[in-house]
Amino acid sequence: MAKFRKKGGKKTPGISTASLPDIIFMLLFFFMVTTTMREATVLVRISAPEATQVQKLEKKSLVSFIYIGPPLNTKLGTDSRIQLNDMFADVKDIREFVQLERESKDEADRPFLTTSLKVDKETRMGIVTDVKQELRQVGAFKINYSTKKKAIIQK
Amino acid sequence: MARPINEINAGSMADIAFLLLIFFLVTTTMDIDTGITRKLPPPPPEEMPDIKVKERNIFKVLVNSRDRLMVEGKGGHISLLKEQAKAFLSNPNLLDSNSPEDMPEKRQVDIPLFGGDVWVTKGIISLKNDRGTSYDMYIQVQNELAAAVSELRDELSMNKFGMKFSKLSDDEKIKAVQKAIPMAISEAEPEDIGGH
Numbered sequence: 001m002a003k004f005r006k007k008g009g010k011k012t013p014g015i016s017t018a019s020l021p022d023i024i025f026m027l028l029f030f031f032m033v034t035t036t037m038r039e040a041t042v043l044v045r046i047s048a049p050e051a052t053q054v055q056k057l058e059k060k061s062l063v064s065f066i067y068i069g070p071p072l073n074t075k076l077g078t079d080s081r082i083q084l085n086d087m088f089a090d091v092k093d094i095r096e097f098v099q100l101e102r103e104s105k106d107e108a109d110r111p112f113l114t115t116s117l118k119v120d121k122e123t124r125m126g127i128v129t130d131v132k133q134e135l136r137q138v139g140a141f142k143i144n145y146s147t148k149k150k151a152i153i154q155k
Numbered sequence: 156m157a158r159p160i161n162e163i164n165a166g167s168m169a170d171i172a173f174l175l176l177i178f179f180l181v182t183t184t185m186d187i188d189t190g191i192t193r194k195l196p197p198p199p200p201e202e203m204p205d206i207k208v209k210e211r212n213i214f215k216v217l218v219n220s221r222d223r224l225m226v227e228g229k230g231g232h233i234s235l236l237k238e239q240a241k242a243f244l245s246n247p248n249l250l251d252s253n254s255p256e257d258m259p260e261k262r263q264v265d266i267p268l269f270g271g272d273v274w275v276t277k278g279i280i281s282l283k284n285d286r287g288t289s290y291d292m293y294i295q296v297q298n299e300l301a302a303a304v305s306e307l308r309d310e311l312s313m314n315k316f317g318m319k320f321s322k323l324s325d326d327e328k329i330k331a332v333q334k335a336i337p338m339a340i341s342e343a344e345p346e347d348i349g350g351h
Contacts, residue, residue, distance in 0.1 A: 017166070017169070020168075020169040021168035021169045021171075021172050024169055024172035024173055024176060025172050027176055028172055028175050028176045028179065031176065031179045031180065031183065032179055049290065049291045049294040049295070051191055051294055051295070051297075051298040052298060052302060053191060053298050053301040053302050053305060054189040054190055054191060055189065055190065055191070055192050056188070056189055057188035057189065057190060057192075060188070063188070114192075116188065116190060119290050120290065121289065121290050121291035121294070122289060122290070122291070123289070123290040124220075124286060124287050124288065124289060124290070125284050125285065125286055125287070125288040125289070125290060125293055126286030126287065128290055128293070129284075129286060132195060135195060136195045136196070136197065136198050137198055139197075140195075141194050141195045141196075141197065142192070142194060142195075143192070143193055143194075143195055144188075144190040144191065144192045144193070145190050145191045145193065145294060145297070146188060146189070146190040147189060147190050147191055147294055147298075148189070149189050
């Protein structure tokens with residue numbers, strides 16, 4: 001009988017925390033896979049207009065962004081400028097930008113490419129129209145006007 | 156004399172992993188991008204054939220550089236735009252012989268899911284804006300027009316299938332409703348419409 005007698009008192013053993021790092025790593029990998037890194041540093045001020053009829057922008061990897069708004073650096077003036085990737089750009093640079101975006105994507109995905117226009121609400125339509133005309137010329141027809149969702153007020 | 160090698164203390168591993176986790180939480184964006192999706196028309200061909208659309212089938216919305224609206228030749232307001240667009244697109248008293256002249260015509264379209272021919276409006280909403288229009292106003296107008304179409308679709312969908320259009324999951328039903336109430340918003344080629 002003595003063979004099976006427990007050594008020591010009846011202390012409950014502490015819970016092993018050896019697998020805690022593994023659990024945290026699992027969480028970490030989950031977040032790394034599901035989220036996207038912040039894209040380009042935005043050089044222009046954008047406060048998006050509000051709308052009620054918004055749709056979610058799906059397949060974020062197939063979306064290229066064009067930012068239009070007044071520069072954050074006030075030395076550059078208050079007129080709205082176009083930002084592509086990390087730099088200020090001109091309307092005529094859009095053609096190259098779209099083509100580069102298109103080439104970087106898989107051939108099968110190319111028809112689903114969307115261009116998201118992130119435009120400040122104070123911007124005049126002139127510059128937006130120019131951008132839209134350029135996008136039409138290049139053949140990037142799917143566009144998305146980035147807006148915030150406005151809560152619907154019950155009447 | 157071989158000393159026993161001490162095991163590396165792995166107790167702080169969790170802390171390191173936490174640090175990494177928090178870094179990723181901070182640097183990644185969680186906000187879902189939302190927006191109004193539109194499809195641009197392809198560029199017009201060199202020789203543009205004149206497509207004749209009857210005056211009564213066009214709902215003209217003009218926005219000038221002062222963000223003022225002109226709807227069907229009269230001054231309008233953003234808060235009334237949705238109802239006006241809805242009335243235009245639905246034109247409920249079409250089969251009435253006293254139907255107003257300026258309301259759009261309808262044509263019969265065969266949609267099997269609705270049991271045969273359905274009257275579909277020929278109305279087109281034409282949106283024109285000035286280069287000086289503010290983007291905010293432009294989005295408001297787009298939003299109101301989209302709301303008009305989506306409310307009409309919701310009503311039809313409620314009527315036929317008992318649920319809102321956005322809740323429909325059957326592709327056939329979605330296509331049928333879209334066919335019955337087309338999203339016909341046309342944007343004019345850009346030009347200055349004055350109001351400087």
